[in-house]
Amino acid sequence: MSFEFGTGENYDIVDSLLRHEGADLSKGRDKAVRESTRKLEAMLHELTGECDAAQVGQLWTAARNVLAILDDASDGTAHAQVQQASWGAVGNAVEKIAEARAYAPDVADHPRLDEITALVDRLSANPYPEPSSGLDDDDLLGWGNWDVRVYAASALIDLCRRFGDRDPSLIDRLEGLAFDPVPTVRLQIAQSLNALWDVARPKMWELATRIGREEPHLGVLGFFVGGPLRRISEPEPERAEAIADEILKRLPRKNGEKTERAREPAAEPIAGLAARLWIGRGRSAARGWIDEWMFDLVSGEPYLWPLISTIRTGLFETYVRPDDETSVGIQLRSKELADQLAQIASELMRESLNQVQSEDATLEDRARAETRYQVAATLLDHVSNQLYFGSGVFRHGGSNPGEDIPGLIDGKAKKAFLDAYSDTLDVIGHSGTAHTLHHLVELYEYLADAAPEMVFDRVAELLVGPAQREWYQFESLGSDALVRLVRRYLADHREVFENTARRGRLVAVLELFSGAGWPEALKLLYELPDLLR
The missing domain is CATH 1.20.930 (Transcription Elongation Factor S-II; Chain A)
Known part of the structure; x- marks a missing residue:
């Protein structure tokens, strides 16, 4: 496939932005830089997937042309924003080349490894993106086309994955971008760090440990835990647990107080890791995290909610996969967790209700008790929902393609479920809200024939x-x-x-x-x- 592009009077948002910044694109250096960059932008716009070998060569040629003009304009004769937009296009092109499996440094029209590495070094020194002045940006991890260092970091980790054993200096460059002042730059390394597993495993663990101890941005931590740390926890659970321990020590939690966030950015992936290690493998360290979250349901709720979501299939393992040797352990641990959470939530609801109704309670005491009651009721309902949806109640009478197999597909399984989970259902029935009890009634209706x-x-x-x-x-x-x-x-x-x-x-x-x-x-x-x- 080859690129085709033409000129015309079509609206160009980049040109509009640059004119708004005061650039004159009709003459001089600004015109020359933009004309060269538009060709590169057109190629990038036409890409619908990974580059093939011909596209790699075309992108590299176009990027070099832009670089040559940028170097000529480095004396300040081109508008700063025009130059920055062009550097953004070059960075985007380098990222596309580095990630392409068709890229081969020894092919004639492809960049040599030292050439693309030198360009990544230049991109890494670019001033954009600038550090944010925001104090609470843990949920914000977006970037724009002109954020050059983001593309540099993304390209570098891809180059390390493919060529790190061939050129160890690539690995040495990672540290600067892995601890860049801007979270979106660090994200590119943190979310793909397992790419070093086969080429630089000691460095991978070194960087992973530092990220666990030092990364301040909760969103970056979330991607790191949910991606690389989850993957490397399979072959090396002890080391992954140690890093997760460091992260948990630093995450903000206040005993007895509900977080203002609906969901902490790092909570869901950490809960997923805990489920993978405890429910899937019976790891005691992960069980320790879960026990700590259950000790205080209010502060632990951001972790417990996604954790509960993970146990749905585990609650029905032996009914769906009776011949799988691991099914018994997975179901036992899933049930143990459901039982404990239901019991703790039920007791907290009862205690909180008594405090709300107490004549001696202050308004502040009642407000805290109401919060505890609401959190406990929500978690109890969530446990109930795993039984309700996992059993197949919601799909009674038919299921849609692609859905999970219902956990209880015949009378034998339903009877076994009733025998095994009767105590859990009793706890839910004793303390659940009307919403929870309605699902419980429907669950019983589904089980009636058994x-x-x-x-x-x-x-x-x-x-x-x-x-x-x-x-x-x-x-x-x-x-x-x-x-x-x-x-x-x-x-x-x-x-x-x-x-x-x-x-x-x-x-x-x-x-x-x-x-x-x-x-x-x-x-x-x-x-x-x-x-x-």
């Missing part, structure tokens, strides 16, 4: 007990779920109501929802004597 008597007794106890305290009987979805469940039982499992006590529980549940004003429940209550004959 153990009709057990399921009905649990649902009835739930509805006239904890759910009633949460005013669930006034929820329209609750009435719909109850009526649907009862009609299904009357159609498929009528024999369970031959038991007098169970029949009495059925009447009590229908009376509860009828009293809340739901006509379908009332109608079913009136029809019940005939339906049970």
Whole structure:
């Protein structure tokens, strides 16, 4: 494939920006620099993927032409922003060349390794991007076309991956960009550091350790943990755990206080690493992190929420992959985590509610207690959702291509699940909010065929007990779920109501929802004597 480009009066946003900065693109050095750069920009714009060998040569030729004009304009006769835009285009081109598998330093029209390395050195010394004056930019990791050092760092890590063993000086250059003053530059190295695994492993660990100890930007840390550290934790878990320990020591946490951020940028990848090491491999160090987060649910919530999300498939491992030797351990650890979180959240909800209702509590005490209650209720609901969605309830009646396999696909698996998770379901049922309890009722409905008597007794106890305290009987979805469940039982499992006590529980549940004003429940209550004959 070759590049084609032409000239015309088409709108050029770069030209517009440069004119706004005071550049005169109609004459002199500014015109010459921009005309040369436009050709390079056109080539870059036409790229739709990785460069092939011909494109590498064309990009290099165009970049050298721009460089020659930039060197001629270095006396200050070209506008500073015109020069910067051109350096940005050159940096972009170098990045594309370095990442291309088709690039070969020994091919005639490709840059020699010393040539492209020298150019990366020049790009690395560029003043852009400038350090931000913002004090709270941990979520901001964007960059523009003129941020030259970003492209230098990206190109350098690619060159190290492919040619670091051939030219060790490439590896030596990494440190300067890995600890650049600007986070987006450091990001290019931090998120790809595992590229050194085969060419410079000692240097990789040295830089990884320093990043763990020194990197101040939470977003950069997040990409580092979720990328390189996660990957290298597989072959070397101890060293990865040591680096993660250093990071956790530095992350901001205040006991008993909820973070103002909806999610800490580094929390999700660290939670994912913890899940990988503890649930997947039973590593005790990662279990220690999890225990610390569970000790204080409020400050630990940014980590616990994504951690809970990871256990969904693990809760059903032995039902989906019964022949996999690792399934038993994964499910046991996932269940252990779900059980503990549910129990801790339930206890915190009860304690917090008592404090809110206490006559001796101050307004400040009540506010803190309300926060603890909300966090605990949210985490309990999240644990419940892993059981609900993982079991296959939500896809009952069909699933979409590409979705995970439902965790419970037959009656045998459903019965085994009920036996294994009955205590967990009890804890959720005892303390869950109306939203949580509704999903629990639907989960029981999905499991009903596997153990009709057990399921009905649990649902009835739930509805006239904890759910009633949460005013669930006034929820329209609750009435719909109850009526649907009862009609299904009357159609498929009528024999369970031959038991007098169970029949009495059925009447009590229908009376509860009828009293809340739901006509379908009332109608079913009136029809019940005939339906049970």
